[in-house]
Each structure stands twice: as C-alpha cells, then as structure tokens.
Amino acid sequence: MKVICNQKLLSSSINTVQKAVSSKTTMPILKGLLIETYKDGLKLVGTDLEIGIEKYMPAEILDEGSIVLSARLLGEIIRKLPDEDVEIELDHNNHVIIRCANSEFTLLAQPSLEFPELPQVEEDKVYKLPQDLFKNMIKQTVFATAIDETRPILTGVLMEIQDEKINMVALDGYRLALRQGHIKNIDNNKVVIPAKTLNEINRILMEEENTDIDIFFTENHVLFHMNEIRVTSRLLDGEFINYKQIIPNECKSRAKVNTKNLLNSIERASLLAKEGKNNLVKLSVKDECMTITSNAEIGTVYESVSIQLEGEDIDIGFNSKYFLDALKIIDSEEVYLEFTTSVSPCIVKPADHENYTYLILPVRLVG
Amino acid sequence: MKVICNQKLLSSSINTVQKAVSSKTTMPILKGLLIETYKDGLKLVGTDLEIGIEKYMPAEILDEGSIVLSARLLGEIIRKLPDEDVEIELDHNNHVIIRCANSEFTLLAQPSLEFPELPQVEEDKVYKLPQDLFKNMIKQTVFATAIDETRPILTGVLMEIQDEKINMVALDGYRLALRQGHIKNIDNNKVVIPAKTLNEINRILMEEENTDIDIFFTENHVLFHMNEIRVTSRLLDGEFINYKQIIPNECKSRAKVNTKNLLNSIERASLLAKEGKNNLVKLSVKDECMTITSNAEIGTVYESVSIQLEGEDIDIGFNSKYFLDALKIIDSEEVYLEFTTSVSPCIVKPADHENYTYLILPVRLVG
Numbered sequence: 001m002k003v004i005c006n007q008k009l010l011s012s013s014i015n016t017v018q019k020a021v022s023s024k025t026t027m028p029i030l031k032g033l034l035i036e037t038y039k040d041g042l043k044l045v046g047t048d049l050e051i052g053i054e055k056y057m058p059a060e061i062l063d064e065g066s067i068v069l070s071a072r073l074l075g076e077i078i079r080k081l082p083d084e085d086v087e088i089e090l091d092h093n094n095h096v097i098i099r100c101a102n103s104e105f106t107l108l109a110q111p112s113l114e115f116p117e118l119p120q121v122e123e124d125k126v127y128k129l130p131q132d133l134f135k136n137m138i139k140q141t142v143f144a145t146a147i148d149e150t151r152p153i154l155t156g157v158l159m160e161i162q163d164e165k166i167n168m169v170a171l172d173g174y175r176l177a178l179r180q181g182h183i184k185n186i187d188n189n190k191v192v193i194p195a196k197t198l199n200e201i202n203r204i205l206m207e208e209e210n211t212d213i214d215i216f217f218t219e220n221h222v223l224f225h226m227n228e229i230r231v232t233s234r235l236l237d238g239e240f241i242n243y244k245q246i247i248p249n250e251c252k253s254r255a256k257v258n259t260k261n262l263l264n265s266i267e268r269a270s271l272l273a274k275e276g277k278n279n280l281v282k283l284s285v286k287d288e289c290m291t292i293t294s295n296a297e298i299g300t301v302y303e304s305v306s307i308q309l310e311g312e313d314i315d316i317g318f319n320s321k322y323f324l325d326a327l328k329i330i331d332s333e334e335v336y337l338e339f340t341t342s343v344s345p346c347i348v349k350p351a352d353h354e355n356y357t358y359l360i361l362p363v364r365l366v367g
Numbered sequence: 368m369k370v371i372c373n374q375k376l377l378s379s380s381i382n383t384v385q386k387a388v389s390s391k392t393t394m395p396i397l398k399g400l401l402i403e404t405y406k407d408g409l410k411l412v413g414t415d416l417e418i419g420i421e422k423y424m425p426a427e428i429l430d431e432g433s434i435v436l437s438a439r440l441l442g443e444i445i446r447k448l449p450d451e452d453v454e455i456e457l458d459h460n461n462h463v464i465i466r467c468a469n470s471e472f473t474l475l476a477q478p479s480l481e482f483p484e485l486p487q488v489e490e491d492k493v494y495k496l497p498q499d500l501f502k503n504m505i506k507q508t509v510f511a512t513a514i515d516e517t518r519p520i521l522t523g524v525l526m527e528i529q530d531e532k533i534n535m536v537a538l539d540g541y542r543l544a545l546r547q548g549h550i551k552n553i554d555n556n557k558v559v560i561p562a563k564t565l566n567e568i569n570r571i572l573m574e575e576e577n578t579d580i581d582i583f584f585t586e587n588h589v590l591f592h593m594n595e596i597r598v599t600s601r602l603l604d605g606e607f608i609n610y611k612q613i614i615p616n617e618c619k620s621r622a623k624v625n626t627k628n629l630l631n632s633i634e635r636a637s638l639l640a641k642e643g644k645n646n647l648v649k650l651s652v653k654d655e656c657m658t659i660t661s662n663a664e665i666g667t668v669y670e671s672v673s674i675q676l677e678g679e680d681i682d683i684g685f686n687s688k689y690f691l692d693a694l695k696i697i698d699s700e701e702v703y704l705e706f707t708t709s710v711s712p713c714i715v716k717p718a719d720h721e722n723y724t725y726l727i728l729p730v731r732l733v734g
Contacts (some may be wrong), residue, residue, distance in 0.1 A: 042430075070665065073638065073642070076638050076707070077635065077638055080634055080635045080638065081635070082631070095666075102632070102671045102672065103632070103668070103669075103670050104668070104669040104670075104671075105635075105639070105666060105667070105668045106666050106667045106668075107665060107666035108664075108665055108666055114566065133712075211670060216442055242369065255557035264449070265469070267447055268444065268447045268448070271440065271443050271444055271447065272472070275440070291447070297475075298440065298474060298475055299472060299473050299475055300438065300464075300472070300473045301470070301471070301472045301473075302468050302470070302471045302472075302473075303469060303471075304469045305469065315432055
C-alpha cells in the first residue's frame, strides 16, 4: 500500500473512527485502526465488536492495500504532523512508513487479515430521519437508560415506529423518558438501540452537516449512514417493557412553572441534598407557590418558585438528580408538573408542545 | 454579623481564597473559609498553614462579626445564586443564614475563634516588582523545581537579589532553570519560595491588572500584596545549591535553531520515546542539520531540523520531557543549543536575549 493524503483530513477522520476503539480490550487487534484503499480514497475502520465506525476520505492511491495500526498512537502522530501532505507506505517487512515534511515514522503494522469484519447490513429499505429531529430525540431520552447491566434491555433506547409516529423511550426503574416524533411515509418497526451507540451517533451528528440520516435495519443490527460516515451496531435482544401502561393518563394537580427558575432552585437545593444520603428534595405545591427544601447535617435550604396551579395542594419528595436531568434537556420556557398522590409518579412535560413526557417516581417522605 | 454584598463579587472572592484551602486536611477548621467584617467591607481568608490568601471586598455592614463556613460548599452555593444582593447573617444559635432572591440557606457555622491566624509580616521594607516581569520569571523557572521531597529546598525557587539584579533559579537534579532580571533601587536579599506559593501567585497575577506587585519579607515568611489580595507563605529553610558553579562558561558547539520547529520535532519524537522506558530522544548535530530520533518496540521516528552550527558535530541523548518543558516557555523565535561532550550538560538559551539559561543533563547513549 502507498497513499498520499491531507494531514488535517486524516487527523479528523481518525478522530471520528477512534471513538469505536476500546482502549481496554484484551484483543490487541481491536486497539488498532484499519486503513484500506477504497475506490479513489481511504476507508478507516474502528470497532469494539459492539459498534463499528467507518469513514471514507479522498486520497491519492499509488498502490492499493490495507494496514492496521494502534489507533491511539496513530492519532497522536498524525495530529502532531504539520498541515502538509502525508505519505503512508507499507513495505515488504510489514513496516508502515509515514512521511510528512521533515518527519518519518516507521511503525510495525498489525496483520490486517486479523481485523474483524463489520456485520453486513444490506442498504435496501431505508429509514430517513431529519438529523435535527433524531439528535433531539436522542438527547431527550438516552440519559434515562439504565447504567447497570442487570436488565440489559434497559441499557438501550426503544425506537418504535408505527403509523408514521416515532416513539423513543428510555427507562431505568426510577424514571422514564418518552420523546415522540412524526415522519411521513415510513414503515413500522420496533428495535432497541444501545445507549452507547446513540451517544456516538449524537456526537457525530453534532459535527456533521444538517441533512437526513439514513438508517437500515436487519434483525440483529442497525446501520446509520451520514455523509462519509457509517456506524454499524448490534441491537439489543429481548422484549422492552410495556411503557404505555406505566404513564398515567390523569392527575389531581397540575403546576405550570418557569423551567429555568425551577432548574436553578433544584440545583441549589441539591447542593445540600447531595451532602445527605439519597439526594432528597421536598416539593410543596400550594396555591401560587412551590417551595423546594432539603436538609443535611450541615444545614437546610428553602427555595420558592412561583407557579400556576390547577387542582390540589401536594407535598412530595424526589431524588433531585432525576429532576435535574430532565429540566436540563427541555428547551421550552415553561413546563407542566403533574401530580396525583405523594407516592405516585410525577409527570414533567414542556408547556408548549405534546412531544415529550418524563416520568419520575417519588421518594417516600418520612413523618 | 449581618452584611449585604454583591453575588458576583463574593463568588469571585471565594474563588480566589479557596485555592489556599486544602480538601485533604485532617483539621476540619482548615476546610473552612473565614469571612469577617473589616472596615467598610469583608475580609475573606483561606489557609492550609503553609500558604494563606486574604481578599478584601466592599460590602454593606449592618452588624460586625465573623464566620467560618466550608469553603467548598459555600463556593458552590454562592456560585449558583442569581446575580443579586446576598445577605449573610449569623444568628444566636450559631447558624449562618444566606438570603438571595427566593433562596434561603441555613448553615451551621464553625467556630471562627479556632481559625488559625496568618503569620504577621510587617509591611515596612517593600520590594516592588512589575507584575509582567515577575509572572514571566515564575513561568520560566517554577516547572524545574523538584517534585519529590527528599531534598525539600529543591521544591522551591531561589530568589536572589544582588546589585539591582534578580536571579530566580530552580533545579531538580536533572535540569536547571535560571531567569535573570533587573530592578533599580532594590535591596539585596536571598530567599527560597515554595513552588506551590509561586504557582498560586502566578494564577492570581493572571487575573489581576498589570501594576506592580509589592513583596515583603521576614526571616521565615513572605507576603505578596496585589490590589485587594494578600498572599502569605512560609519560606523554605536551608542553603540552596551553589548553582553558578553548575553552569558551564564554555562550549564546543553551538547550534541556532527555530524554537517552534524544534519543539514540534521533539514532541513528535517523544510520542515514540514515551512508549519506551526513559523518554529517550537522540540528537545528532551535524553541519546544517540536526536529526532527532527515537526507538521503541513498536517503531522508530526520524526528524530533521535545519540549524546554524558553530563548532563540532555531536551525538547526544536526552529525556525529551526536560527539553520540551523549556522549549514551551521560551518566547523567542530562535534558541541556541550549546554542547561540550555527549556526557556534559546542554545549555538552552533564547537567541535574542541573555536573560534565560536552561541546563539539561544528557542521558548516556549505549553503543
């Protein structure tokens, strides 16, 4: 193999695929990055067997071939090179020579035949989603997935497409996030995508231009295709929880409150709450005011926020973290908080549209 | 005590003094921050007994007094408050009540009588230094102090004032940094200031305006006074190494080289050097070219940099870290490298002035 390419472009391409490379793997080949000539350019591939990222970039191909090099070291080297042409050559002794301006690196290549192939996903039936919508749907749900692996299905986000409606749902036993969207002319489907994959997609989407993202499914895998980047991931196996029966349809009181004010007050209250055991903040909803209080050994905090209340007064306690997570990703100026009893879930909704529902289980208050 | 002050100003003042507070101390009172009424404002004090930082700020004093509160918690609370007036009150039950807009915090105060007094440094004989000069002198020397405490005197920077010349010197057994300056009408003196103190001073100087810094000495302590901030620190005890006899007066070869090019080349070479054991890079100085090479199990690197050489060719090896540390803080476009033999120190100097000398011991090359 012998190719010439642009340093900046190569560096940013390595950066993109490197995110799929795990530094902790026990298989040395997975610490590597595959670079192979492909048509009029290069294809870079990184994978940890769960997720694979491929990136295409233009290059001058003098001699076809492929190499595998340590992703970390290659990334560091290319980033430090000057902004000039980079020549990459594989010699007969399995050495890769990287030349750029007055620098020459000679690195021992790993055997590219050992590099795992990514699962094949046929690009026949495409699901097209506007990048903006998909990015937002990920942002508003993925944080609510379970961290611990005791119920693996909960470490992913359910994506359910039915009658041109998309529901994305995440839940971890303490809270649930549901984001709804509408897409015309799209087939029904139901899959659970690992949170890690969606976080990577979100990161890549932030860097890329704002066009549609193309998504393809097989029974066990999903392929995301955006411009020059393809991300392949396994899907999670198993039945997702019937989330619709968890979300209550009615409530006894509904408070409208400024999102930013509520976020700031709960953030301050949580400064003391996190000194205690379970991050507990207490909400007292009464007439035109909601008070937020928290106690710790070192002191107490009392916050008040003005509200518009329909229905009954209520006292209820929450783990402040679960409240803050949601308030941070709701863009609307005002939210509705819906309550039934002090031991039933609270619903948080943006006041200006119906596309987002967040449910939190309360913490039982003592005394 | 009862006072009213500005939230932003209080937050930035806490931030300044908090840097002297150690979170690891076993004495609970040292995790606290002293706030006391002082003339027409407040004095905030933090200390870890080695270094003490005091900051004065205006405030409306309704009732005089003093309190001690957890520096970390207080900093977090004040930072999260809205940009409005903050009222701080100490009640008769030793509770501090902090009120701001719709927030009220009640915190248990620590006994302010237990807070240690900072050492008294009489402000009689002042040493005035331009902040720019002092900042630069710290930056160019403090990184070369010893980290380990086996020879405590080397964890500080020698400040030697003689005949209107100031020398600041740091060394750690592997390299030595000497920065020289000139100040008119200044008395002779010779002290060793802990690196930690100078790092704090440098951080504070970066935030403050560019006027003179006033320095006062006693036998065991130093006081730095800039605008509203006073930093008191102990001095290091003992005799500093006679550094002048370490620096060679002559050399056999002298290479002039572009600082940035050399820095970039050694940085790239060190990517492989750090994969090896001792960060070793080899320099070969010959005619109009210096090559920089490094070997590791995974590969080799070869860099070339153009030079102007006076004197003999030389091959010599270094720990790349010690070279990089110096090249990063030399502002001049070009540097001189002075060599004698492959086992004697190399001197690095800016090409355009005489005020800085950096010495590195070589690593003996095998074979």
